[in-house]
Amino acid sequence: MATDGTPGPLAGDLSDQSPWYPVPYRVDRRTAETADTVTLTLSPAKGTPLHPFRPGQFNMLYVFGVGEAAISVSGDPALPEALVHTVRTAGKISGALTGAAPGSTVGVRGPYGSGWPLEEAVGRDVVLVAGGLGLPPLRPVLYELLRHRERYGRIEVIYGARTPKDLVYYRQIQEWRGRSDLRFQTTVDAAGRDWYGDVGLVTARVPDIRVEPARTVAFLCGPEVMMKFTAQALEARGVTDSAIYVSLERNMKCAVGLCGHCQLGPEFVCRDGPVFRYHDVRRFLSVREL
């Protein structure tokens, strides 16, 4: 069931009988990030060990009686005992997830999909660009980069949100911004007078990133249009499209390449993605309604 050599759900629970069965996880912590976004910390309800995820992968999260939605894993890959998901209320299912109280149970199946190719970042400068809720799928990358900081060159993070109130991981961002071994820029589309940060699009921050373009790898996550223009700005800086990766979002029901909903050209975004080399998918993204 799993692809790319990823281990599937472990034996011992029902999920080894069918890819469709969710495994119960207890909500240990619920942290409000913004008015409509929360971070859930989950652990297995019956002590079933978690199987590891790779940064960039996602799980199908299930709320009893409501349904299932694809949500990226946003926690630290080195702390597998806590499964962390950041969810924004967008519809019925995500709304039920953001409302999940500590002590309640959600179902999990996964992890699914490709991940960010961290191995390609070794020995190179790394640029992470996140728009809106694009930061949670990139946070596991940042944890890994900082854990093995010596393996990488310069690290530049650009994070954009609509307003200061829409920034997730606010405290953590202060921490990251205080570090001298990475540059973490935040920018918002609009802000009041109490905002001392940048205002504008993430693409506007790309020209002055301090990297060596020829040895840079970039991971982008956010709205498709934002990723397209960010890639364009990176290419203008001399970063090739084979060194740029994007995480795509499509309607997903199954996560195993069967429901058909997430297709983009020949790709099943759930199974072949969600992380793609920009070089491989830009031709599909350039066609309207593909």
Place this chain on the structure above:
Amino acid sequence: MSGRSSGPGPGPSAASSVERPALGSRHVLERTEFPSLLRSLRTAGYRTVGPTIRDGAIVYGEIRQESDLPIGWTDRQEAGRYRLEQRADAALFGYNVGPHSWKKYLFPSRERLFTAVRDGRSFVVQPEPVDPTPLAFLGVRACELAALGVSDRVFGKAGDPSYAERRTRTLRIAVQCGQAGATCFCVSMKTGPAVTGGHDLSLTEVLHEGRHYFLVEVGSESGARILDGVPLRPATEDEFRSAVASVGRAAASMGRTMDTNGLRDLLVLNPENPRWEIVARRCLSCTNCTMACPTCFCQTTEEVPDLSAEKSERWRRWDSCFNSGFTAVHGTSVRSTTQSRYRQWLTHKLGTWYDQFGESGCVGCGRCITWCPVGIDLTEEVAAVRTAPGDAPGGRVAP
């Protein structure tokens, strides 16, 4: 009954008395003895499903006795048109394909995947058992055998358990086509009309010079087992030749053709072809083509909680890339226009299916042509793209 090695290869001589018919061997079953085949299937524990008349169409349903079969009927098909007509003879399988396909038995249009039952603040998953009754598909056409193979690879790659379980219990009795429908193009897709593999038994119905019999060919050990107790005799050279001739007639009477040369690239390179907009003026986005298609596999899930909130069922049902909500992300459809949906369907079926599964998703059965309420014909659409390749080669989308 036992002691025979299984698998292909030269079997023991067909002459030995209690021996089962060897793989690849050919026999004659007289029309009058046909009920013995149905009896044998029942004795072996199979539930036989096959062609039967309902609501003015030949659909697949339970076959309890031979009178359930569409004896003496045929189907006349054209783009957007399907009618049953009385035949001049009493053929049992004298039609082509109807609106149903065998996928409904392996991939039901609605299927419960599991039931989640409340357990304190948690829930427990109750697995969904699959009906263990083995099914015998009676009357599988060559194009349909090909479609079953295509589905096997799609569902197999995803590791779908209920499909796999049903599939292993399925016996496939093919029936060779003695005629082709006006919307058939299996010759173009190289899937027929001759049955060449994937069957347990294959029947060729012959009505020739006052005789009515079936040439029976053995495709597997399970097929051979069914023939125990069925009165057969070795086929003569003449009987075999008459059977081959009838399949030849089907090949010669194909109603449609489709040029498949470079088809994958043609479609992948033509996302901006003006033809998509032209076909979209007629397309109703009704999903009929995808429902009738024997290989369309798109599906969606539904969560069905009961009123007590004590349990909640997960169902899946057929979905279609023509549905407006199919690609919705946060309430907005990626493919909001009909032309983008038709392009997706056709490009996937005939093009990107190769990238995903190494073959075409089309078997040339013609159902999507016949059952399109406005008679859109994919062979015509492909030909139109071919004659006016808008943005290819050197278009915006590289292969």
